[in-house]
Amino acid sequence: MPFMIGRAPVRRTLKYLESGKIVLKDQIKIFSINYNVGQGFKNKVHEGAQAFVFWTLPQLQYKNPDVQIVTFKNMTPSPFIRCYYEDGKQILIDIDSRSNDEIVNHLIKVIGKSKQVLKAEALAAEEKDNPANFGVGCARKCMCEIPGQIPCPGVCPLPKVMRGKYFYFKKDELENPEL
Structure with a gap:
């Protein structure tokens, strides 16, 4: 199977993509992440952002097909996430020196749908006539x-x-x- 070639091919499996935890709110239309790649002392603060992009961003794209996701590499001294709402407002999230798990948990709290909302949407989808x-x-x-x-x-x-x-x-x- 050609899709199982490359670094960490498990990221391209359907089971892995469906296991994502982050489902963004409906008002968010653009999700951008800024980070640096490479090695060295200055990039220690970017390791969590790099891990987030490598492991979690495919799940985020799969769970949120209507959201445009943009990555900017090597353009900023500190990593951050910026979300653009449909009414023009923006939210800026600092992910400096955070691990992948810390970033995921923070995004779920700040821009993710709550568990009650997800349960209500799942119930409504089942009841759809x-x-x-x-x-x-x-x-x-x-x-x-x-x-x-x-x-x-x-x-x-x-x-x-x-x-x-x-x-x-x-x-x-x-x-x-x-x-």
Whole structure:
């Protein structure tokens, strides 16, 4: 499988992408992260940001498909995250000398959806009325209400070829009921 080649190919698996913890609020439209890459004393403060970009950013992109995510490398002396809201406001988050886990936990608190909101959205997604559903509690009580379906046998009798009684038995058995 060619997608399993390269550094840490587990990052490209669906199970890994779905395990992301950060789901951004709906008002956030652009998420930008500024950090430096490379080695040396000055880049010790950027190690957490580099780990965040390497390990967590793919999960963030997968969980938030409507958010534009931008990374700026080697343009700033200290790492930070800037989020742009749909009304034009911005929020600046300092991630200087923080580890990947600290950054993730802070982002969940500041710009992430709470667990109650995520549960409510999951429940609403389950309750979403699917036009294929029918029965008690749905928009349609019976399959026959869907256009193109056969009417209910109670309203209009089915043709004999569609009844199991006639379909599965031989004709001579049905003609002689004494047998």
